[in-house]
Every structure is written in C-alpha cells, then in structure tokens.
Amino acid sequence: MQCAYDFSMPGLEGGTVDFAAWRGKPLLIVNTASKCGFTPQYEGLQALWSEMDRELIVIGVPSNDFGDQEPGGGKEIATFCSRNYGVSFPMTEKAHVRGRDATPLFRWLAEQGGFLARPRWNFFKYLIDRQGRLTNWFSSISSPDSRRVREAAARLVLDH
Template sequence: MTTIYDFTLPALEGGDINLADYRGRPVLIVNTASKCGFTPQYEGLQALWYQFRSMGLVVIGVPSNDFGAQEPGTSAEIASFCHRNYGVSFPMAARSPVKGPQTIPLFRWLDKECGFLARPRWNFYKYLTNRTGQPVAWFSSVTAPTSDRVTKAVERVILNP
C-alpha cells in the first residue's frame, strides 16, 4: 500500500524532502503561492506548525504556479518572501506542478486517494494524512489553516496513534 512516506519532494532551498523521514507523524501538505489572495494563509500555516509540531505534526508547503501564475518567482525569491513576510519555518518544497499532465507524483497520489472533489482547484488546498500516512481529510482554499475544521482534524490525528 502506498503512503505519503513513499514520496520525495525537491526542497525549496536545495536537496530533497524525503517524506519517509516523517514516518509515524501526521502530515499537512499545502499547495501554496506568493501572489494569491490566500497567501496570508502562510501565517495560519506557521501558527498551526508552531502549535502542533511538538506533538508530531509536519506542515509542508508546495509552491505551485498552476493557478493564475501566482508563484512566478525563483526558489530563492519564494524562500525570501515566505521567511521575510510570514516567518515560515516549516519545510517548503521547490515550485512544482500540482495539476495537469506534469503533476508531481505526490499530488497524483493525493488525487487518486482523495477523489475528484479534492483535486486542487486553486492555491492553498490542504491535505492531512494520519500517522500511517493515509489521507484523512482535505480542505479547500477557503478553509483557513487555523479554522476549527482544520485544527480539530489535526487534533484527531495527533491523538489517535
């Protein structure tokens, strides 16, 4: 059975993010963009990461230029923007396609596992996996990372080893 831990992402600042390193931990994957109306959600993602990382949660941003060309920058520009404006300290992947024929394997798998309705239709779709690496919830762009829906889902996967 495939799990989130079977994937590797290119890291924003070089090297790779090997998701196997997070085996046994819940993971929240988010497709992000720097020039989007939802970009302030970086602040909420950072708050969620800060609140729950000591309990095992991993937040990973995956910048994408697929929606409205709202992530046009280089890796260095994206990293600088995220750190400077939102204090992002959670892992960030390099800019990657999350829809269409060039979709990265992780998002192909999320599409297969979560279904058509969960397919990202804009920036800041969120995908939560449990400690066994299986998707348990997804949230659209309009659902803030610090909303009750997201925080309660995170609490459920943290409390259910």
C-alpha cells in the same frame, strides 16, 4: 500499497524533502503561492507548525498552476515566506499540482481523495494520518485557523 511517506521532492533551497523522515507523524500538505488572495494563510500554517510542536508536519508545495501566482524561483519564494510570514516549516521546490504534469505526490493525493480533492486553486490542504493515508482535505477557503482544520489536525496529532 503506496502511502505519503513513499514520496520525496526537491527542497525549496536545495536538498531533498523526504517524507519518509516523518514516518509515523501526521502531515499537512499544502499547495502554496506568494501572490494569491489566500497567501496570508501562511501565517496560520506557521502557527499550526509551531503550536503542535512539530508533531504535525506542515509541508508547503509552491505552485504556479493557478493564475501565475507563484512566478518566482526557490530563493525568492523562500525569502518572501520567511520575511513576511516567518515560515520555518519544510517547503519543496515549485511543482505542478494538477493535470498530467502534476508531481507524483499530487497525482497520488488526487487518486486517494477523488475528483473533488484535486486542487482547484492555491492553498488546498491535505491531512495525512500516522500510517501515511489521506484522511481529509480542505479547499482554499478553509483557513488553517478554522475550527474544522484545527480540530481535524489535532485529532491526528492525539491519535497514537
């Protein structure tokens, strides 16, 4: 059976984001965009990444699928995220996250989470447990600073 650690994607600034490198650690996968009303959520994602001492691996997947809100290339996205939000968590290159062109990772997430888990806008969040299984997902309106997201993430970090 396939799990989240079976995926890899090209990195935002080259190289590969290989999810197998984090086998045994919980993941928070988020489809992101730089010109969205939810873009300030980068700050909360960075806080989770830092506060959970990299025991929760936050992975950003930039996408231009919703409202053309991620028009830039890799270098532009990386500069924006670093300069404006201090993002230091791993990010993949821009990818499709919905429809028939969706990257295999997001097809798998949709299959695991069902119809409602398919991203309907930027900043959908997917929590993966230490076995690589999708355990929870949150829509765009659930901020990474919200109690729901923080408590769900903390449970996975503490669950050894």
